[in-house]
Amino acid sequence: MFYVKMFGISLGLTLVLETGLAFLMRIRKLDLIPVILVNIISNPVAVYIAYFGNVKLPWVLIIEAAVVLFEGTVYYVLDRNEIFSIRRPFLTALILNGFSYTAGIVIDLLIP
Numbered sequence: 329m330f331y332v333k334m335f336g337i338s339l340g341l342t343l344v345l346e347t348g349l350a351f352l353m354r355i356r357k358l359d360l361i362p363v364i365l366v367n368i369i370s371n372p373v374a375v376y377i378a379y380f381g382n383v384k385l386p387w388v389l390i391i392e393a394a395v396v397l398f399e400g401t402v403y404y405v406l407d408r409n410e411i412f413s414i415r416r417p418f419l420t421a422l423i424l425n426g427f428s429y430t431a432g433i434v435i436d437l438l439i440p
Contacts, residue, residue: 334379339371341435345428353420359412363424366399392429396421 343364350363374395378388396418403417414420 335372335375338375338432339368341432342367342371342428345431346424349424349427350420353423355414355420359414362403362406362412362414366402370395370398392425396425399425 346367347360347363350360351357355363374391377383377391381387383391400418400421403412403414403421406412407414407417
């Protein structure tokens, strides 16, 4: 049950934070679909590696960099093929992930 809560809370918060920020960044409603889908894929993988690998800095940042590269690549491919339109895909991925990662640290500090 602990793992369900851990993965569910992490993914839920990530989706709310990143989708909300993407909306504030004026990413069109239709273009929020890939933001949601890439997080459904990347978040559980990153959480699994970080938690079960007992990963600390700087390895956490390397995992986050890999997530940014993955998500940015997906956004780039979708934009390039005119399936969705996400401008500056790698910068967008960096901003969204940086925001949710920082918010996660703040939440973790506030809630022991």
